[in-house]
Structure formats: structure tokens, C-alpha cells
């Protein structure tokens with residue numbers, strides 16, 4: 001399969017690229033910034049898999065960049081089989097001092113929504129035509145357990161709002177594809193990848209990103225069977241998540 005993974009420079013995105021290549025897929029690895037030291041691991045993968053890996057410059061909040069990347073892939077391949085919207089940001093700490101209503105940093109809230117929610121919609125907008133050309137299209141939006149409504153807790157406020165919005169966006173496009181494009185047999189999931197030991201997740205880590213990547217490919221390739229679900233919010237092991 002040929003798939004696009006966003007936020008591929010590190011963390012879960014990088015592991016999804018690595019494992020995808022090891023499993024024989026062709027991968028389009030989209031990164032916010034393809035310059036600099038941070039790209040060393042991805043460039044090493046490019047050396048090991050020169051034909052199967054393509055690196056794309058793509059800040060998911062930059063419509064021009066995303067459109068240019070999609071145009072290039074359209075001309076070269078004419079389709080993609082899967083899209084993993086993985087790029088994400090978390091600017092908050094578990095304990096934020098102050099009053100979470102009165103002291104909320106609006107720039108931080110906007111930026112969080114811009115990447116985690118709007119960015120997902122931007123990538124879907126420009127790559128959906130390529131997915132329409134696949135025989136087995138799949139969209140996996142990496143959201144979070146933080147995205148469900150809960151009667152307890154107020155930490156990670158902006159992040160949780162953005163992931164809840166990303167879940168809603170995912171549900172809406174899933175409903176559209178079910179209702180209007182059933183013949184394409186799309187699979188659409190919103191996925192909690194587990195509490196991973198990455199730059200973002202180290203505060204609460206329980207698993208390594210490699211384990212999450214393994215689970216995500218089990219689901220993507222159908223080795224892990226997911227029964228039809230009205231609300232396809234699952235974790236990396238395919239277990240239903242509360243929403």
C-alpha cells in the first residue's frame with residue numbers, strides 16, 4: 001500500500017514510517033520542516049529505502065504547502081491508499097498554574113486548534129481525491145483519549161478541546177463517506193495511540209511509540225479485525241474508546 005503519514009520527523013510519526021517501510025509499504029513522510037538535524041533518522045531511512053520512501057515538506061497548517069505536496073503526489077502516483085493524520089501539538093503541562101478560564105492563553109488555544117483540528121481537515125481536503133482513487137482507502141486520525149467528554153479534570157484544556165473537535169471532524173467525514181460514497185468502502189478511524197514515551201507524551205508515558213505503531217498497522221492491514229462501528233473511536237489495540 002502507498003500511504004501518507006504527517007508529523008513524520010519524530011515520535012509516533014517516525015515509528016509509523018519505519019515500520020511501514022519494514023512491512024513493505026511505500027511511504028510518503030510529511031514533515032513540518034525538512035531541514036536540520038532533527039531529520040537525521042528520516043534521512044537514514046531514505047538511504048535504506050530510496051524507492052519506497054518519499055519525504056514531503058508539509059506544515060499541516062499551510063494550505064499552499066499541503067496543496068503543492070498533493071499535486072506532486074497526484075502527478076507521480078495518482079492515488080494513495082491510506083492517510084494517517086498524526087501531526088499534533090501539546091503546549092500545556094499537566095498542572096497549569098492559575099485560573100484555567102481567566103488566564104487561558106488565547107494564542108496557545110488558537111495554535112492548538114490550528115494544528116490538531118484544522119490541520120487534519122487541510123490534509124484531508126487536498127488528499128481526499130487521491131484516496132478516492134484507491135481500491136482500499138483508509139483514513140486514520142490520531143486523536144487522543146483527551147478528546148472524550150469526562151465529568152472529571154480540567155488539565156490539558158486547549159489540547160482536549162482540539163482533540164474532541166478532531167474526533168467530531170472525523171465522525172462527520174466518516175458519516176459523509178458512508179452516506180454519499182458507500183461504493184468506495186472507506187475505513188475511517190479516530191485513534192488513541194496510547195500514552196507514549198515521546199517528546200509530547202513523556203510526562204505520562206506507559207508505552208513506547210513502536211508498540212503503538214505496531215497496533216496501528218495491525219488495524220490498517222486488517223490483521224486486527226475491527227467490527228463495524230457507528231463511532232469508530234478506538235485505541236491502538238483496536239479497543240473501543242469512550243467518547
Ligand SMILES: NC(=O)c1ccc[n+]([C@@H]2O[C@H](COP(=O)([O-])OP(=O)(O)OC[C@H]3O[C@@H](n4cnc5c(N)ncnc54)[C@H](OP(=O)(O)O)[C@@H]3O)[C@@H](O)[C@H]2O)c1
Pocket residue numbers: 006007008009010011012013031032033038058059060061085086087088089115119142143144145192193194195196197198199200201202205209
Ligand atoms: N504521546 C502521547 O502520549 C500521545 C497520547 C495521545 C495522543 N497522541 C497524539 O499522537 C500524535 C503523535 O504524537 P507524538 O507523541 O509522536 O508527538 P511528538 O513527539 O511531539 O511529535 C509530533 C509531531 O508532529 C509534528 N508537527 C507539529 N506541528 C506540526 C505542523 N504544524 N505540521 C506538521 N507537523 C507538525 C512534529 O514536527 P516537528 O518535529 O517539526 O515539531 C512532530 O513530528 C499526536 O497527534 C498526539 O496528539 C500522543
